[in-house]
Amino acid sequence: MAQPLTLEILADLIGFDTTSCNSNLALMAYVQRFLEQQGVNSELVYDGQESKANLYATIGPANKAGVMLSGHTDTVPVTGQNWITEPYQLSEQDGRYYGRGTSDMKGFIAVVLAAVPQMLKQPLHTPIHLAFSYDEEIGCVGVRRLIDTMQNHPLKPVFCIIGEPTSMQVVTAHKGKLAARVTVTGKECHSGMAPLGVNAINYAARMINWLEQMAKSKRNSGPFEDGYDIPYSTVHTGTVQGGTALNIVPNKCSFLFEIRNIAAEDPRDLLALLQTYANELVNEMHQIDAGCNISIEITTEYPGLSTAEDAEVVAFVKKLAQSTANANINFGTEGGLFSNVLGIPTVVCGPGSMDQGHKPDEFIHISQLQQCEAFMARLIDELSASKFQGG
Missing domain, CATH: 3.30.70.360 (Alpha-Beta Plaits)
Structure with a gap:
C-alpha cells in the first residue's frame, strides 16, 4: 500500500484541472500552503500575464548546492477521449489509481510532497530543491522563465532528477x-x-x-x-x-x-x-x-537530453532506483533545458509509464508509487549523510 499522505495529496492534485490551456495557480496555491504548513518557503515565478506560475523551493541548508526534483503541473486535455472513470477524481481499482495526470506526472509530485516531512525530520545535510513548472506539455514553455531566474541564483543544483514516467528506470537520453x-x-x-x-x-x-x-x-x-x-x-x-x-x-x-x-x-x-x-x-x-x-x-x-552513461548523476540515481539498466525515451522533457542552459547534470526517473499517459483512463499502478516512495526514502538517507560529495 502506498503511504496515505501520498494518496491524499495525489487525490488533491488530480482534482485540479491543469490542462495547459488553464491556469495552474490554484494548484500552486495548494502546494505553497502545504509547504508553508511544514515551515518551507517557496518562490513563484509567473508567466507574463500572471495566470500561471513555476514554483521553486529549497529544503535543507540554503548555502549548499543540492539535488533538484523537477516536475510539470500541467496535463493534456481529456476533450474527445472516451473516459470510463472520472478524469479529475482519483479512483482505485485492482491496484491502479485512475485520473488525468496520475502517471504524467502528478504521481511523482505527490510522492515528493509526501516526503517533505521526512526531509525536515532527518534533517538534510545536502538540500533538496523542488522545481514545479507550467506548460511543459505544449513545448517546455513555462520552465524557461524559471531557468532565467535560476541563472541568477548564487548556487545551482548539483544534479537534477526529472520525475517523468519511466517505470522508475533511469533515463539518460531523449530526443x-x-x-x-x-x-x-x-x-x-x-x-x-x-x-x-x-x-x-x-x-x-x-x-x-x-x-x-x-x-x-x-x-x-x-x-x-x-x-x-x-x-x-x-x-x-x-x-x-x-x-x-x-x-x-x-x-x-x-x-x-x-x-x-x-x-x-x-x-x-x-x-x-x-x-x-x-x-x-x-x-x-x-x-x-x-x-x-x-x-x-x-x-x-x-533540445534533447544526452547525459553520459559514466556521469556521476547516473551512478547516483541508479543507486537510488536500485537499477543497473540503461534506458532512453521517445518523448521529451525539460531535462535538455536544465542540462544545456544551466549545465546541471540531469537524468529522468519517475513512477508510471507513458504507455498510460495522454490516454483515456490514465492510471498509475500502486507498485510504481511504492517504488518511488522507496526511491525518495533512499535519496533522503543519502543527503542526510555528510559523506555526499556530488558534483
Whole structure:
C-alpha cells in the first residue's frame, strides 16, 4: 500500500484541472500552503500575464548546492477521449489509481510532497530543491522563465532528477523537438474555374507528402541511435486547417508538424530542406499569382537530453532506483533545458509509464508509487549523510 499522505495529496492534485490551456495557480496555491504548513518557503515565478506560475523551493541548508526534483503541473486535455472513470477524481481499482495526470506526472509530485516531512525530520545535510513548472506539455514553455531566474541564483543544483514516467528506470537520453506551423497563401476563385486559382490545400498537401517521404527516409536509412525503441528521427503532421466551401478554391491552408530528432541530427537542417522545397513551390505558384506564399514558423523548440552513461548523476540515481539498466525515451522533457542552459547534470526517473499517459483512463499502478516512495526514502538517507560529495 502506498503511504496515505501520498494518496491524499495525489487525490488533491488530480482534482485540479491543469490542462495547459488553464491556469495552474490554484494548484500552486495548494502546494505553497502545504509547504508553508511544514515551515518551507517557496518562490513563484509567473508567466507574463500572471495566470500561471513555476514554483521553486529549497529544503535543507540554503548555502549548499543540492539535488533538484523537477516536475510539470500541467496535463493534456481529456476533450474527445472516451473516459470510463472520472478524469479529475482519483479512483482505485485492482491496484491502479485512475485520473488525468496520475502517471504524467502528478504521481511523482505527490510522492515528493509526501516526503517533505521526512526531509525536515532527518534533517538534510545536502538540500533538496523542488522545481514545479507550467506548460511543459505544449513545448517546455513555462520552465524557461524559471531557468532565467535560476541563472541568477548564487548556487545551482548539483544534479537534477526529472520525475517523468519511466517505470522508475533511469533515463539518460531523449530526443529533441522542433514544431512548426506552415501557412500556405493561395488565390481563391470559383471552383468551376479552378485552373485560374491557386489551391492552398493542394500545395499544403504536397508539403505534407514531402514530410511523409522524409519520415520514411529516416525510418529506412537513418541515421540511427541505439537505445531508443524508435532509433531514428521522426517527422509527424498533427493538424490541418483549410478551405471554406467546396465550390471555392481555397486561398488559405495551414498545418502543424514536428520533428523529434536524435542527437546525430540537427532539426534546423531538416527544416532548411523543407524551406528549399517550399521555395520551389512558391515559384510555381507565382506563375499564376505573385501574391501567393508559403511561410514556415517555428512554434516550439527544445533540445534533447544526452547525459553520459559514466556521469556521476547516473551512478547516483541508479543507486537510488536500485537499477543497473540503461534506458532512453521517445518523448521529451525539460531535462535538455536544465542540462544545456544551466549545465546541471540531469537524468529522468519517475513512477508510471507513458504507455498510460495522454490516454483515456490514465492510471498509475500502486507498485510504481511504492517504488518511488522507496526511491525518495533512499535519496533522503543519502543527503542526510555528510559523506555526499556530488558534483
